[in-house]
Amino acid sequence: MSFTFIGGSNGVDDALESKVSSLSRQLNALIGQIEGGSAQARNDVEAADLFSRLGALNCETASQALRKASLKATTLLSRASAGGFHLALLMSRQIPWVTQSGDEGVLPRHAHDWLAGALSYLASDKSDAEVLTPLLELITKHLVHPSTASRPEYTRHVVSPNLGKLPGLLAARLERGQRNELPLLLNTVADEIEVRANTYRSVASRLHASASAHIADPSAQIRLAAIRLLGQLHLTGAVGERGAGKESSSAHLWSATIKAAIGSARSAFQDCTTTFVRRHVTPQAQLTIQGTPLERLHLAINLLPALLSLPTQRAVPVPLARLFGLAHDMLSVIRPKATVEADVNASEAASLVQVRLLALQLLVISLETACLIGQDAVARFASQALEDAVTLLEDKAEPAAVRAAAAEVLAVQVSLDPSSRLVLRASRACLAALVPQQLFSQQATRPPQKRSRARYESDAVASGSQVPSPSVDPHLSRSCLAALPHLFPHLCTSLTPQHFDLAHTAAQLVIALGPPAVPCLARLVECCPAGSPLLGLMVPKLSEAARWSGNAEVQRVLREVLMPRLPPVLAGRQDDRGDEGEDEATRDWGIDPETGRETTAKTGPVYGGEVTTREALEAVGLTQPCQEVTVEETVVEVQHPSGDTLAAPEPTVIPVPPASSTSAPTGPRHSSPAAMLSPEPTKPLLRPTTPKIGSPRAVSASNATLGAAAAASPEAKEVFAAPAPPARPAAQPQNALAEDSDDEELPEIDLRSDDDEDDE
Structure with missing residues (x-):
């Protein structure tokens, strides 16, 4: 009878063997399910876990189970089975290249057979998307990945003999591929060109033809993949111009691709407006885009932003002159009088709005590209582009969609000259697009006697608590609000009174628009300099913003406007x-011990x-x-006939705290100090003493006589230094004023003019 210790080596080996046997049985069951193609997503997770656990075990039984699985994958792969490629892909992901004992792993032993089977499938006429997906990932991510260059032996036996075959097979597969395979093939080739562009230089022309044939595909997935491949083909050119010549350099290939896209767009534009544009057209390279002229114009214009937005590994030239020239020609075309081809002219005029929308879209991407290139490019082309956009925005006969697209052009962050007329024109156009026409028409029809004199354009905006905007297009309003923060810092410079006035108008208009303009208001406050009168203009208006709605965004902006500039005292x-x-x-808190009160x-x-x-x-x-100045203080400061100034008594009236509507200095920066300190810009500080014509109340002669007598009386000091007078006594005859006695008080003197009474 034999015994074994529980903690001995035999017990450990038995436990390990039983664990490996259990994992092997589970793996065999999963391989059978993968071969049948059932429940693939769940099987992938379980198989990956089993391969990881078996690869971590350092025993012969686990290695034998992995070898059996790899042989099964090789057998299935030779039959072009989707399960075989999928099983090989799972093993390549999870099993390490080198085991813990230092021996060669499973992948290097079978990589040659797997790569040969995959290339054979690509060369065949078989088409199956379920097979192609794991096959391409197995080849590009594992078998011939650039990381394998660190293993010279593997590279010499597996990668080098087969890498030259892959570009030709992928190009041929792309030429005859099915529609369901095209997105995968196009993206795979684009990824491969980014990694090893020199390998695909021999098939660059074939790939260019295949990608150009699919840039007008109705499917967005295929179209975007083709544009991505078209934008990566310039990497197959030489880095310099010495070794391969100028025409085969990377920069030349990129320039040729962009110019071909611009040529296609110009050709489609001229086909759209045959009765509009009559000029000699020079032949130029074009891309093969099928469809009607308007469809080809849509595709070509959308192709240019996609190509220009692709990141490039090297510096490439961009034909900005051709881009801005095409956009300017598309915007400057106008509809002439109807000719003999009246039907053609009418159909082309109907597509004129779409042409201008595409031209403005091209202007946006061209300006963004010019900003990336440098200030020299912006200085050359930005002025004309913004001039075209402002002209369209000012034209109220244009559709709202065209004006909104023009405002989006103004929202591009292009450096501008604050003193240029373009800044003033763009600001006026944005403000005019935000304010409905009914607001000014209603104010123009008011009775003249009730209309207050307006000194600034912003007075019309500040007259109401909120501007009604039922007639303003929402898209146009959003675009103008997005463009205002870019123009507002230039207006805050106050170079001219027009800058100052437009800055005030923009601030008041954005405040009056209410909650929809809250993001724009936050950006305007960030642009507003500290201590500016504009902040004083915004604070009283924003005190009423809490009544707009209980929106948290409004409250956040209120805190940003009112609190950040306060010192941390x-x-x-x-x-x-x-x-x-x-x-x-x-x-x-508690009970007062002295008084006993709570x-x-x-x-x-x-x-x-x-x-x-x-x-x-x-x-x-x-x-x-x-502070408020009482009548008593005003009268006491009158010069005495002797030349001495009467001392003012101690003020007894508590000054009223300033209301939230206290206005800031509203005059321009270059105006007089009196206008800067005027609390109301429409009325002067110094009022005339003569009453207005048609005043409802005439000046009393008795009051005038009383005021003169009081000022000349030597007892004026005693009379006016007295406390507040009591109630007015009964009416006395005028000759009683000469019979003044110590027992009688003078009546209250009203020194206010009729203008002040009318204002009250």
């Missing part, structure tokens, strides 16, 4: 006080988030609020 106060502030805030309703000073009105006004750049 409160936090410093709280830090300096320490715990004493909390003790002072809570020590009055003091629970009293709270101490609160520190943390409160800001006084004076601090807020100083932070945003507003002027200090003026």
Whole structure:
């Protein structure tokens, strides 16, 4: 009778063998399911887990199970079975190249057979997308991946003999491929060209023809894949021009591709407007795009942004002159009078809106490309492009879609000259597109006696709490709001009164538009300099924004506008006080020991988030609020006949805190100080003393006589230095004024003019 120790080596080997046997049985069952093609997604996860666990075990039984699985994959792969390629792909992902003992793994032993079977399938006429997907991933990601260059022995026996066959097989497969295979083949070839472009140089012309044939495919997936391959083919050219010549260089191939796309777009545009444009056309290279002229124009214009947005590994030339020239020609075409071909002219005029939309789309991508190239390109072409866009935006006869596309051109971040007329024109056009025409028509029809004198264009916008916008197109409104933040910093320079006025108009209009313009308002506040009068203009208006809606976005912008520019004084106060502030805030709670009254309703000073009105006004750049001056203080400061100035009494009236509607300096930067300090720009500070014609109340002669007598009386000091007068006594005859006595008080004097009473 033999015994074995529980912790001995025999017990460990038995447990390991039983574990490997269990994993092998599970693997055999999964291989059978993969071969049948059932429940592939679930089987992939389980098979990957089993391969990882068997590859981590350092025993002969696990290695034998993996060898059996690899032989099964080779057998299935030779039959061109989808399960065989899928099983080989799973093993290549999970099994390491070298085992823990240092021996060669399963993949290097069978990689030659797997690669030969995959290339044989590509050379055949068989077509199956389920086979092609794992096959191409197995070849490009594992068998001939560039990372295999670190293994010289594997590269010499497996990669080098077969790598030269792959480009020709892929090009032939692409030429005769089915539609369901085209996206996969096009993307695979594009990925391979990025990795090893020199290998595909011999088949570059064949690939170019195949990609050009599919750039007009109705399927968006095939079309985008073909455009991507077309944009990568320039990498097959030589890096320099010395070795292969100028025509075969990478830069020349890229330039030829872009020029061919531009030529196709120009040809399609001229076919769209045969009765509009009559000029001699020079023959130029074009891409093969099928369809009607308008369809070809759509595809060619959409091809250019896709090609220009592709990242390139090397610097390539971009024909900006041709791009901007094509866009300018498409925008400058107009409909002439109807000729003999009246039907053709009418059909082409119907497509004129689409032509202009495509031209504006081309302008956007051209301006973005010019910004990437440098300021020299922007200085050459941006002025004319923006001029065309502003002209379309100003034309109210154009459709709203065309004007919205023109506003999108103005939203491109192009450096502009603040003193140029283009900035003023673009700003006026955006503001005019945002304000409906009914607003100005309603103000023009108001009675003349009720219409207030307007000094600025912004007075029309600030007259209402919110601008009604039922007649403004939503797309046009969004585009103009996106363009305003780019133009607003140039207006804030206040180079001219027009800049100042347009800046105020833009600020008030965006505030009046309400919650839809909140993102634009946040960007305008970021562009507004600190201490600018525009901040003082925005603060009173934004105090009413809380009533618009309970939207969290509105509240966030309010905090961004009102709080960021305040100095961090409160936090410093709280830090300096320490715990004493909390003790002072809570020590009055309870019962007062002296009076016995309850003091629970009293709270101490609160520190943390409160800001006084004076601090807020100083932070945003507003002027200090003026204290109210009473009639008594005004009269006391009258010069005495002796030459002495009467001392003013101690003010007893508590100054009223400034309201949220306190206005900021509203005059232009170059105006007079009186206009800068005027609280209301439409009325002067110094009013005439003569009453208005047709005043409802005439000046009383008794009041005038009383005012003169009071000013000349030596007892004026005693009379006017007295406290506030009591109620007015009963009416007395005029000769009673000469019989003044100590027992009688003078009646209250009304020194206000009729203009002030009318204003009240």
